[in-house]
Amino acid sequence: MNDRTALISPSLLSCDFAQIARDVEMIEAAGADWLHVDVMDAHFVPNLTIGPPVVKAISRVATVPLDVHLMISEPARYAEAFAKAGAHVLTFHWEVAPSLEEARAVIAAFRDAGIEKVGVSVKPDTPVEPLAELFDEVDLILVMSVVPGFGGQSFMGEVLDKVRWLRGQGYQGWIEMDGGINAETIALCAEAGTDVFVAGSAIFGAEDIPATIAQFRSTAAERMHVG
Ligand code: DX5
Ligand code: ZN
Numbered sequence: 237m238n239d240r241t242a243l244i245s246p247s248l249l250s251c252d253f254a255q256i257a258r259d260v261e262m263i264e265a266a267g268a269d270w271l272h273v274d275v276m277d278a279h280f281v282p283n284l285t286i287g288p289p290v291v292k293a294i295s296r297v298a299t300v301p302l303d304v305h306l307m308i309s310e311p312a313r314y315a316e317a318f319a320k321a322g323a324h325v326l327t328f329h330w331e332v333a334p335s336l337e338e339a340r341a342v343i344a345a346f347r348d349a350g351i352e353k354v355g356v357s358v359k360p361d362t363p364v365e366p367l368a369e370l371f372d373e374v375d376l377i378l379v380m381s382v383v384p385g386f387g388g389q390s391f392m393g394e395v396l397d398k399v400r401w402l403r404g405q406g407y408q409g410w411i412e413m414d415g416g417i418n419a420e421t422i423a424l425c426a427e428a429g430t431d432v433f434v435a436g437s438a439i440f441g442a443e444d445i446p447a448t449i450a451q452f453r454s455t456a457a458e459r460m461h462v463g
Contacts, residue, residue: 240431242456244449245270245303245412247436248294249285249387256290257297263439267449270303270325272414272434275318277308280332281385288317295322303432305357305414307384308332312345319349327355327378327412331362336369343373355412359384364398371407376432381425382415387436391416396428403429422452426459 246268251259260271273291278284295302301324308314311328318326326346333339339356346354355376358364360383367377379398382389392415399411412432413425422433433456442448 240460242426242453242460243269243410243432244439244452244456245272245432245434246439246449247272247274247387247414247434249274250436250440256294259440260294260297263445264298264300266446267453268300270301270432271298272303272305272436273323275304275306275308276385280309280329281307283385288314288321291318291321291323298322301325301353303327303412303434305355305378305434312342315342315345315349315351319346319351323351325353325355325376326351327357327376329357329359329384330367331359334366336366339370340373343370355410357414358398360392360395364401367402368405368407371405371409374409376410376412377402377407378412378414379430380415381413381417381421384415389416391418391421393421393424396424399425399428399430417452419448419451419455423455423459426456429460430456431460 246263276283276285303325304323305327309332328342333342353375356374357378359380381391381395410432411430413430414434417435418438
C-alpha cells in the first residue's frame with residue numbers, strides 16, 4: 237500500500253492549436269489534474285512547438301497547474317521567461333546538463349526564477365542512475381517512454397525498469413511517465429511506481445474524453461496500490 241495520488245496530465249501537444257482556450261477549458265472540465273505543455277526548440281529535438289508567450293496565454297485560461305516539459309538545449313536561459321509565463325512544474329532534460337554541477341546550476345536557475353516544482357527528465361536511452369544524487373533537490377523525475385519530439389508514438393516498456401529502480405532506491409518524489417500512455421500502458425506504469433501520467437493522443441483522440449480520463453485515473457489508482 238502507498239498513499240500516492242494518481243495525477244493525469246493531458247498533453248496539449250495533441251489539442252487543436254487554433255482553439256487552445258476552448259481545449260484547455262474542455263480538458264479541465266473533463267478532469268485533468270495538470271496540463272502538460274511540450275516546449276521544443278528544433279535543436280534538442282527535431283520538432284519546434286511553442287514558447288513563453290503561448291505558455292503565458294495558456295496560463296490566462298488555465299486553472300490547474302501548468303506542467304511545462306522543456307525539450308530545449310539551454311533551459312536555464314529561459315527559466316525566468318517560463319516562470320513569468322506561469323509554469324508551475326518546470327522540467328529540463330538531464331541530457332542538456334549531464335553532470336551534477338550542470339544540473340544543479342539549472343535547478344538553481346529555476347528556483348531563483350520562482351519555479352515551485354522542478355523536474356528533471358531522461359530520454360529512453362539515458363540511464364537514470366546519476367539522478368540518485370539529485371533526489372532531494374528535485375520534485376519530479378520525468379521518465380520518457382518515447383523518443384521526445386512527437387506525440388502518437390508507441391510506448392517503450394523497457395523504461396519501466398527505471399521507475400522500479402528509482403522507487404527501489406527510496407525516491408519519494410513524483411515520477412512522471414510521458415509517451416505512448418493509453419488504457420493498457422498506464423497500468424504498467426502505475427504498477428512500477430509512476431504517479432503522474434502524461435497522455436496526448438490517447439486523451440485528445442478519445443471519443444469520450446471525460447470517461448477516458450476517469451478510466452485512466454481509476455486504472456492507475458488501482459494498480460498503484462497493488463505493490
Ligand atoms: C513527446 C512529448 C509528449 C507527447 C506525448 O515528445 O513529450 O508529451 O505529447 O504524446 P502521446 O501521449 O501521444 O505519446
Ligand atoms: Zn512531454
